[in-house]
Amino acid sequence: MALQRALMNDLIAWKSSPDRKPLLLRGARQVGKTWIATEFGRQEFGSVLRLDFMNDQSASSLFEGSLNPAQLIRKMEVLAGQTVETGRTLIVFDEVQECPRALTALKYFCEDAREQHIIATGSTMGVALHPGTSFPVGKVDMMTLHPLSFTEYLRNAGETKIVDAIETAALDDLEWISPLFSDMATSLLREYMLVGGMPEIVDRYLHDKDFTAARQRQLEILTAYDNDFSKHSDSPNTAERTRRTWQSLPAQLAKENRKFVYNLIRTGARAREYEFSLQWLTDYGIAHRVPCVNAMRKPLRAYEDAHAFKIYALDVGLMGAMAGIDASTVLSDDSLFTEFKGTLTEQYVCQQLIAQGFQPYYWANPDGRAEVDFVISSNGMILPIEVKAERNLRAKSLHVAVAKYDIPMSVRTSLAEYHREDWLTNVPLWAIGCVNRIRQ
Known part of the structure; x- marks a missing residue:
């Protein structure tokens, strides 16, 4: 799929924003969240490190312990077999509602590792399904991807x-x-x-x-x-x-x-x-x-x-x-x-x-x-x-x-x-x- 999406311009603006926070990209199933996040990474960064919480149980296991960003990044590098370069690697938490602690971790990336570029894709539905999970209120930027206009x-x-x-x-x-x-x-x-x-x-x-x-x-x-x-x-x-x-x-x-x-x-x-x-x-x-x-x-x-x-x-x-x-x-x-x-x-x-x-x-x-x-x-x-x-x-x-x-x-x-x-x-x-x- 090589479609042009208007949201790409918003993602580019997010990347260069001095007040940038981790981004929660919401949208229904099949509207292209995964594609646009990875395509954005391909176009604007040197590499993309993507964790697929829907299909990879080992990705969720990374968040069972400490949510310290530095420790998490080291674990992600080992799991993915690639290095996270600040400013050159886009980290994608795909279908984040499947791993509530990864959603919570966005708060700590905002507070302690703002220099990292992180996009989490998912829907607000996951929050309702896990009421005991701490949603990072005020710690994430939010965008919604819709079907093509x-x-x-x-x-x-x-x-x-x-x-x-x-x-x-x-x-x-x-x-x-x-x-x-x-x-x-x-x-x-x-x-x-x-x-x-x-x-x-x-x-x-x-x-x-x-x-x-x-x-x-x-x-x-x-x-x-x-x-x-x-x-x-x-x-x-x-x-x-x-x-x-x-x-x-x-x-x-x-x-x-x-x-x-x-x-x-x-x-x-x-x-x-x-x-x-x-x-x-x-x-x-x-x-x-x-x-x-x-x-x-x-x-x-x-x-x-x-x-x-x-x-x-x-x-x-x-x-x-x-x-x-x-x-x-x-x-x-x-x-x-x-x-x-x-x-x-x-x-x-x-x-x-x-x-x-x-x-x-x-x-x-x-x-x-x-x-x-x-x-x-x-x-x-x-x-x-x-x-x-x-x-x-x-x-x-x-x-x-x-x-x-x-x-x-x-x-x-x-x-x-x-x-x-x-x-x-x-x-x-x-x-x-x-x-x-x-x-x-």
Whole structure:
């Protein structure tokens, strides 16, 4: 796999930071954490010393005694048969959740061996599984690796001009640029919504254009997740509840009102029975919780409704595989965007917002007559985002929200081309990566 990942630039900046701490690189299984850590080491260092806690029991045994960094480095050198050169060797603790004491050791590397470059890969799930372990609060830098965004997909597909238009062109210029790219970008977006952003699948698909192979790999990843439900759960009952919660996502999002409903997991299901399963899925990184806010005011977190939220999967391709979307019926036209009641389109937008570093919320009017799909805080303002799966540009809910909260700018994303009005910017779905640059 030789994909270009945007996070590589963040890793390079981390390397040269004078305040650098050991880095905890989080992300779901199969998003490419191991690959990007080792590729970063290959490009930026003389050597990489990698400890694989998932597959090598001897790696965990190094941390059974003292956590003194100097002693640990000597043990690592013996185990790996290589020398750690300060500034020239990147140390990688891979799948660190499998060795809780290695996670704790990051604290001592921060305090006593800051000169060493260390990346630990894993998920926050491991911390919850080992409550007696000391998490190095304040002693690590943290980054999260997500599936490829659509702009990353475009760049790896060689469509750099489209990426440049999305990421660097003046926003006003998109009004005349977008018609030039619209057909090609929309076609590529159909591909992306079916293939998704899981790195191995993207790499293979861009090489052989075999969607059948891509779907097979998606199903294999879903099976691996399913196996992990049992592997990491404390009881068969917990594993089954987590499995049911995860498998309910397509049905949850197919509703007109996509608020998460426990009764769709199992008739008579109650929140207290499944709250742990939901937390497990989000900690594991394969589900994203989008809370409802009862007011579009800053800070959005202060207006969360604790009982209303939506759950999206980490990847649009995996969601399509879970729902059994058939590529042969949707690749040739725009029906993909309306398939599944527009759920894939919302899933796609949510995924792109998260990839840009936003925490998305949604807003629902208490009287139930208006709902805005996503709300983010961007560039010092509250920005509501309405998702339209078709070219229908009616935005009744946006009108309600803008008037109610005196919001100066909002976004409608659809298959239509870029257009900016006084209070509304229409952004093509393929260009949603520019939303972080929209201002009043």
